Amino acid sequence: MSSRVRSSAAIRIFKVGTNGKVYCEHNLLAALRQAGTCASRPGEEFYECPFALGRSHCSLFVLKYEVENVILEATERRALQNQYERFEMEKGLLEREVITLKSKVDSYEAGLAERRALQTEYERLGMEKGLLEREIISLKSKVDTYEAALVKVFAAVVLFLGFLCFFIRY
Numbered sequence: 333m334s335s336r337v338r339s340s341a342a343i344r345i346f347k348v349g350t351n352g353k354v355y356c357e358h359n360l361l362a363a364l365r366q367a368g369t370c371a372s373r374p375g376e377e378f379y380e381c382p383f384a385l386g387r388s389h390c391s392l393f394v395l396k397y398e399v400e401n402v403i404l405e406a407t408e409r410r411a412l413q414n415q416y417e418r419f420e421m422e423k424g425l426l427e428r429e430v431i432t433l434k435s436k437v438d439s440y441e442a443g444l445a446e447r448r449a450l451q452t453e454y455e456r457l458g459m460e461k462g463l464l465e466r467e468i469i470s471l472k473s474k475v476d477t478y479e480a481a482l483v484k485v486f487a488a489v490v491l492f493l494g495f496l497c498f499f500i501r502y
Contacts, residue, residue, distance in 0.1 A: 346379070346392055348406070354399055356381040356392040364396065
């Protein structure tokens with residue numbers, strides 16, 4: 333990750349590796365040094381180019397706390413990006429689950445509609461069955477009535493034939 337720190341004098345360019353180490357413009361590991369007692373900030377730690385003793389055009393000089401702030405910002409940014417990506421992934425999973433559940437609801441509703449149609453058909457057939465049963469009972473009573481009448485007619489015919497035979501003989 334390449335970073336820039338703006339100070340009142342100039343922009344200092346440096347790189348921070350994934351391992352958290354600071355590199356100068358030469359892609360060399362920057363030296364961590366401590367300001368001496370005569371410095372304006374004695375004891376403060378800073379990074380500078382390993383060639384900083386006047387032999388280089390590299391002007392890396394950055395205070396350690398500034399690098400730590402850059403690393404902290406990058407870490408927070410990365411954490412937010414990871415959280416955003418996780419939320420996007422969860423959103424995608426939830427959207428797929430919603431689609432799956434909607435299809436299940438649709439199939440359930442289709443099954444329910446089919447069940448209602450079958451129930452209506454069953455009720456209609458039940459009513460037809462009841463009508464047919466009443467008609468069968470009615471027809472059975474008519475058949476019984478006709479059988480009884482037929483038996484009476486048959487008995488009357490037999491009796492008539494019996495009387496006829498009796499009169500014919502005498």
